[in-house]
Amino acid sequence: MNQLIIIIILLILILPIVAAFKIGWGVYVRSKCKLDTKERIVAITFDDGPDDRNLPKLLDVLDKKGVKSTFFFIGEAIAKKPDKLIQTLDEGHNVGIHTYSHSPFFPFYSLNKIVYEIQETRMLIKSISKIETSLFRPPFGVTNPNIAYVIHRLKLTSVGWNIRSFDTISRSKEKIVRRIMRRLKPGSIILLHSNLDGAAELAGLVIDSIRDRGYTIVNL
Numbered sequence: 001m002n003q004l005i006i007i008i009i010l011l012i013l014i015l016p017i018v019a020a021f022k023i024g025w026g027v028y029v030r031s032k033c034k035l036d037t038k039e040r041i042v043a044i045t046f047d048d049g050p051d052d053r054n055l056p057k058l059l060d061v062l063d064k065k066g067v068k069s070t071f072f073f074i075g076e077a078i079a080k081k082p083d084k085l086i087q088t089l090d091e092g093h094n095v096g097i098h099t100y101s102h103s104p105f106f107p108f109y110s111l112n113k114i115v116y117e118i119q120e121t122r123m124l125i126k127s128i129s130k131i132e133t134s135l136f137r138p139p140f141g142v143t144n145p146n147i148a149y150v151i152h153r154l155k156l157t158s159v160g161w162n163i164r165s166f167d168t169i170s171r172s173k174e175k176i177v178r179r180i181m182r183r184l185k186p187g188s189i190i191l192l193h194s195n196l197d198g199a200a201e202l203a204g205l206v207i208d209s210i211r212d213r214g215y216t217i218v219n220l
Helices: 002-020 055-065 075-080 082-090 111-129 145-153 173-183 199-212
Strands: 041-047 070-073 094-097 189-193 216-218
Touching: 041 199, 055 082, 055 199, 070 075, 070 082, 075 082, 075 111, 082 094, 082 111, 094 111, 111 145, 173 199, 189 199, 199 216
Parallel strands: 041 070, 041 189, 041 216, 070 094
Antiparallel strands: none
8 A cells, every 4th residue: 555655656746747848748738749630741840040051951952842841940049140040931931939048947947037038039030030920849848837828828839749850869860760750640740950960961861751651741
C-alpha cells in the first residue's frame, strides 16, 4: 500500500513536468500539432533565424521546389537581419513568433516578461513588414500555465508539431530523413531549423522524400 501511495505521489509530481515538454498533449494549451485532414497533405515548418548564411540558401531551395512554409523567427535575430524577414515574406512564406531571446529560461519567466518577449517580437515584425502575426511557437515546445495564459490573453495561435526531426542533434541528413519518413502520415507538421549549416540540402532531401511517398506539401 505504501508503495502505491509513493507511486501516486511521484506521478502527481512528475506528470506536470513531463506535460510541459509534450506540446502535443495539450495539457496547458491546445496547440496546432497536425493539420485537420486525412488526405496525404503535410506541412514543413522552420524554427530560429533569420540569418544571412543559411536562410538564403534554404529560401532558394524552397523556391525551386515550389514549397511555401512557415518560419518561426527570433526577435533578436530579426533585429539584426530585418532584410531577411522581408525576403522570407516576399517569397510567399509565413512568419511566426518564436520569442525575442529564445532563452532556455523562457518557461520560468514572469507573466510580464513572457508578454514582453512575445509582444516585442510581434511589434518588430509589424514595424518592418506591416504584417501582424498571431502565430506563436513556444521555444523548445515547452508550455506551462503562465505561457498558456499569455497565449490566450494575446489571442495567439500556438503551433507545435508531430514530427520532430532532431536536426539540431544528428549530423546525418540520411538519418534525419529516415526518421521523418517513418513518422510521416496525413496532416503531419514537421519541425526543421532554418539557421543550421546544411539546412537547405536537408530540406531538399525531405521535400523529395515526402513527394516520393505521394504527399503534397502545403503551408500552414
